[in-house]
Amino acid sequence: MAKAATKKATTVATLSVERRPALAGRTTSAPAVKIEVLPPAERISLRAPEASVAALSKALGVTLPKKPKTSASKAGRTALWLGPDEWLVIDEAGNDPLADCAGVSALHSAVGISHRNVAIAVTGAGAAATINAGCPQDLSLDAFPVGACSRTILGKTEIVLSRNAADAFRVECWRSFSDYVFTFLSEGSRDAAV
């Protein structure tokens, strides 16, 4: 009896617990566009009234933007304006923004969504055209300048789009939609004329 139990425990211990991120290693290149999956990052969904913004900005180390469609970045941490009292905070430096918010006593709601989202980088001269294959927003530099960000749609899914450079976008989508989004962007990149 004891022997059998030992044997069973050994089997369990050797089971693979390797973490497999969605879309790991997937990348696509078209003549004018490169689409690649970005490494995992820490993210929070932050909701807070006007009165709490200053305290949260101080705790996070990045000033939460108050103007629609804008973002603020500092030391690997980006705060994206999503709505009048809603932000998406992405930390790519490995620090946990959720822990930073925990010490703030001002009214707010911070929810960790690091594993909910997958980020895809779309870069190259045809990046805007690729995203416009499924996103109806005006992505010209006048309407969507560098640093602009917005929740919007791509095909049938909701995404958060931000522009890091004139020809570089970051697409944040829900993990379960990531296969669809990546495939959609790959198809779009084949049509992207420059």
Next chain:
Amino acid sequence: MLLIRCPYCEEERPELEFRNAGEAHIARSANIAGESDDDFEKFFFIRSNPKGIIHERWRHMHGCARFFNAVRDTVTDKFIMTYKAGEPKPSKLPEISNEVVAK
């Protein structure tokens, strides 16, 4: 595609980001349990459904996710103006021109 001005995003955005949310300015009674069946029916089911100008609630679902109100012409399908939720019905509507929609 229609461009709808979101009063919270302060710009015109494509209609695919929006959802209609029914007629606006329908006040729920403070004492809903005390309503007569007729009054409740009026509040709950009966909508004006006009031909022409209608005040509607819209939601910028795939944007800032906020509800707002819009004045729309049901004949031409043009948005005449939009304003934030909670604001009173606009007493005067702007002139509709062909260049400017949903301002």
